[in-house]
Amino acid sequence: MKRPSWDEYFFQISQDVSTRSTCLRRKVGAVIVKDKRILATGYNGAPRQVSHCTSENCLRSLHKIPSGERHELCRGLHAEQNAIIQAALHGVSIKGASIYITHQPCSICTKMLINSGINKIYIKSTYPDTLAEEMIKEAQIEVVVIS
Numbered sequence: 001m002k003r004p005s006w007d008e009y010f011f012q013i014s015q016d017v018s019t020r021s022t023c024l025r026r027k028v029g030a031v032i033v034k035d036k037r038i039l040a041t042g043y044n045g046a047p048r049q050v051s052h053c054t055s056e057n058c059l060r061s062l063h064k065i066p067s068g069e070r071h072e073l074c075r076g077l078h079a080e081q082n083a084i085i086q087a088a089l090h091g092v093s094i095k096g097a098s099i100y101i102t103h104q105p106c107s108i109c110t111k112m113l114i115n116s117g118i119n120k121i122y123i124k125s126t127y128p129d130t131l132a133e134e135m136i137k138e139a140q141i142e143v144v145v146i147s
Helices: 006-018 079-089 107-116 130-138
Strands: 029-034 037-043 098-103 119-123 142-145
Touching: 006 029, 006 037, 006 079, 006 119, 029 079, 079 098, 079 142, 107 130, 107 142
Parallel strands: 098 119, 119 142
Antiparallel strands: 029 037, 029 098
């Protein structure tokens, strides 16, 4: 049996985390790691104590909002946001950490990752958000696409 590399291992965990997603459109998982230790995880979905999305209440589907646009019109939080919030809730610094995400972060999550001190982003799938790509480049955060 071949033992997975650390990157393969953490990326597989991000895929497993995504299975908890309650989003109807896209299942996303995120794992924040430092020194080969998991600091926090997150998946996309509605906040605590708020109903999960259904075909009857999904604002993005009801208003036919295309992917990559109008992020504020959604009941859910993104996986990266939930991972950052989980770390903050438990008093865990993520400065200097890396994040493994099943999809490229949007511009809102990119801003949060930059300000939280994340210095490396691992992704499997790209996302059509040129502003996010420009900010990542300007902030000199390394992005690794795992295929």
